Amino acid sequence: MYRTGLLLAAAAFAVAPASASAEIIESENGGFASRHSVVVAASRADVWRELVHPENWWTHTWSNDAHNLHLDARAGGCFCEALPPTDGWAAGSVEHMRVVMVMPGSLLRMSGSLGPLQAEGLTGTLTVTLAEESEGTRITWDYITGGQARFPVEEFGPIVDGVQAEFLGGLVARLGDETVSAASES
Template sequence: MRILLTATLAVLAASSARAEVVDSSSGGFATHDSAVVAADRRAVWDALIHPEGWWTHTWSDSSANLSLDARAGGCFCETLPNTAGWGEGSVEHMRIITVMPGSVLRMAGALGPLQSEGLAGTLTVTLEDVDTGTRISWDYVAGGQARFPADRIAPVVDRVQSEFLAALVAHVGGPVE
């Protein structure tokens, strides 16, 4: 099964930009998205580690409240403004677990509404040089126990992951035509 999933992901990474659910079961799911941009890897990396410039779906409705400490153990976090008089709040979106500058950023955490469930998630963003620029591969895998079937939430999460990649792609100049 692991070999089949690895082979499937490799084939998908080599194809043009598209998104799809690559695995779905009662205990979890995996999504894969990829795109090729004309920007070089340095520009894409610099944008990737500054999500305040492009990330969507925040708790505060403002990506300006985001920060990412690009080192193992660092936090991809969000500050929540003091709007109710109780003081400033915060959200840890993900914890950084792997940083290979210019190549791989891997973070662990259940995003958005998945945080309230017994789920673990891992997002791996991989950058590689291609003839026309940089290929960005975006893989999110989640598993664990939830109060809803994984196969029902998987397409929604896939759509949101696609939106994240599309926002990054737009931020660095758009896809290769």
């Protein structure tokens, strides 16, 4: 039943007209939600293969080197980054997110705070959904953040939305495919 509801929701979103606009779709209760969607001329298998290798396309790392990233794409797995030794100190590490759901070829969901949000009482959930379309694969990228922070969270939403768009753009660029259509709500 849950899968049917998820598929119906994905189908309903898939028929929405493409748009190049962006806006905050939710900014109440100390949080915000961001959504980006793009159709690429690549198979779901090709998109999935790249999605689970963020070291090839992710931006905004603590070490300034995406090759230090690793994603263990299974429930409980870590989306982590190795930090090289600095100033005589041993190597470090950072957990960007924890994998909470994997449906290979269809859905990857992770929970955690990204970047500077990590220093606050915030948590985020990133859900990446893949769906077949006649032109290729629709990638829907949802990031929802909520909690307590020392700054107005809703004002930070557009900045985080822009970074989420960069992440999706990096994946699309890595696929080497032209975008067939794109939509964004944040």
